Amino acid sequence: MNETRSYFVGKSLLVATRHGKEKVLGPLFSEKLGVHCLEVPPIDTDRLGTFSGETERPGDMLETAELKAALGYEACAADLVLVSEGSFGPHPAIPFVASDLELLYLIESETGRFWRTDYLSTDTNFAARTIENLRDLREFAGEVGFPEHAIILKAGQHDFSALFKGLQTHNDLEKAAKSLWANFGSVWAETDMRAHLNPTRMAVLAKAAEKMIARLEAACPNCQLPGFAGGHLVAGLPCGWCQRPTRLPLYESAICSFCGHSEKHMHPQGEMADPANCDYCNP
Numbered sequence: 001m002n003e004t005r006s007y008f009v010g011k012s013l014l015v016a017t018r019h020g021k022e023k024v025l026g027p028l029f030s031e032k033l034g035v036h037c038l039e040v041p042p043i044d045t046d047r048l049g050t051f052s053g054e055t056e057r058p059g060d061m062l063e064t065a066e067l068k069a070a071l072g073y074e075a076c077a078a079d080l081v082l083v084s085e086g087s088f089g090p091h092p093a094i095p096f097v098a099s100d101l102e103l104l105y106l107i108e109s110e111t112g113r114f115w116r117t118d119y120l121s122t123d124t125n126f127a128a129r130t131i132e133n134l135r136d137l138r139e140f141a142g143e144v145g146f147p148e149h150a151i152i153l154k155a156g157q158h159d160f161s162a163l164f165k166g167l168q169t170h171n172d173l174e175k176a177a178k179s180l181w182a183n184f185g186s187v188w189a190e191t192d193m194r195a196h197l198n199p200t201r202m203a204v205l206a207k208a209a210e211k212m213i214a215r216l217e218a219a220c221p222n223c224q225l226p227g228f229a230g231g232h233l234v235a236g237l238p239c240g241w242c243q244r245p246t247r248l249p250l251y252e253s254a255i256c257s258f259c260g261h262s263e264k265h266m267h268p269q270g271e272m273a274d275p276a277n278c279d280y281c282n283p
Contacts, residue, residue: 007226008216009034011079011108016072018045020196021084024206029082032213041075051088051193052152054160061085062116065105073109082106084205088126088193100124100201102208106216113258115227117215119208125149125200128157128190137177140189146173150197153177155184166197222261228254234264240272241281248273 013035015022026037048064048071049057057064065085072081083105091099100121107114125144131137131153141151146168153164153176161184164176180187195201218228236250255262275281 008080010036012036012038012077013080013082014038014072014076014078015040016043016045016068016075016081016083017195018043019194021202021205024195024202025082025084025209028206028209028213033216035080038076038078043071043075045071045083051086052154052160052163052165052190053158054163061087061101061103062105065103065116066107069105069107078109080106080108084195084208086193086195086201088124091120091122094122097122098124098126100126100204102204104208104212106212113225115212115216115257117208117212119204119211121204121207123200123204125191125198126193128188130157131177131187131189134174134177137174137187137189141170141173144191145200146170148199150192150194152190152192153180154188154190155180156186157188159184159188166192166194168197220256220259220261221263223256223259225256225258227258228256237273239275239278239281241275242278244278244280246273246278248277 013026013029015025015037017040022037022040029035030037045068046055048067049055058067065083068083068085069081072078072083085103087101088098091097100123102119104117105114127144129140131140144151147170151167151173153167153173155161162180167173167176177187192198193201195205215229216226219226220228232253233249234251234253235247236245237248238244239246251264253262253264
C-alpha cells in the first residue's frame with residue numbers, strides 16, 4: 001500500500017451536498033483512497049448561493065467552499081469533508097464557448113489540512129436566453145438536452161417574482177412558460193446547473209475528482225504528506241535558432257503546500273523550441 005493511500009484508508013468522508021454529488025464523488029474516493037463514505041444528512045448548501053441567482057454567493061469559490069465544508073461538519077462528524085463549487089460562463093481563452101469550472105475542496109477535521117483542485121471543461125450545456133413563444137421554448141429545450149437536463153424558467157434574467165426550478169417534463173415546462181407570459185409578459189429560460197439535474201455536470205465532476213485523487217496519490221518527497229502538486233508550467237524553452245527564451249514551457253514545478261518542498265522537472269517539449277514559436281525569429 002502506498003503511503004498516501006495509507007494516510008486516507010479507513011477515514012470517514014462526508015460529501016457535503018444537497019444535490020446528489022455523493023453518488024459520483026463518493027465511489028471514486030472510496031475505491032482509490034480507501035475512505036469510508038458516510039450517508040449524507042440534510043445540508044442546506046443553497047443558503048450559500050444558487051445558480052438561479054436569487055441567493056448570491058457570500059464570497060468567491062474558495063471562500064464559499066470553506067463555508068460549505070463548515071456546514072458539513074455541523075451536520076455530521078467526519079474525518080474528512082469534501083465539497084465542490086461550480087461556476088459557469090464564457091471560457092476564459094476560447095471566445096463564444098461556454099465552460100464549467102469546478103473547484104473541489106477536501107479538508108481534514110483533526111489537522112485542518114486541506115487540498116483543492118480546479119478543473120475547467122467545455123463539456124457543458126450551460127445556456128440562457130429570453131423566450132418569446134412556445135416554438136422558441138421547444139428549440140431551447142432541444143438544444144440543452146431536455147428533459148434529461150432540467151430547465152429553469154423565471155420572469156426575467158434578474159426578476160425572481162416567479163421562479164420555476166427543476167422542470168423535467170414538457171407539460172410542466174410549457175405550463176410554467178404560459179403562466180409567466182400571462183402574469184409578467186416575458187420568460188427567461190436557463191439550464192438548471194444543479195448536479196442532480198444535470199448529467200453533463202455530473203460527468204465533469206467525476207473528471208475533477210479523478211484529477212484531485214491523482215494529486216492526493218502523490219506524496220511529498222520531503223514530508224510524505226499527500227498532495228504534492230505539480231502542473232505549474234514555467235515558460236522559457238530556448239529557440240532552436242537564436243537561443244532566446246520562447247513562451248513554450250521550459251519546466252514544470254511541483255510544490256508541497258505543507259512543508260514548502262519544491263522540485264522542477266523539465267517539460268517533455270524537447271530541448272529546443274521550433275523557431276516558428278519564437279517571437280524574435282517569427283514575429
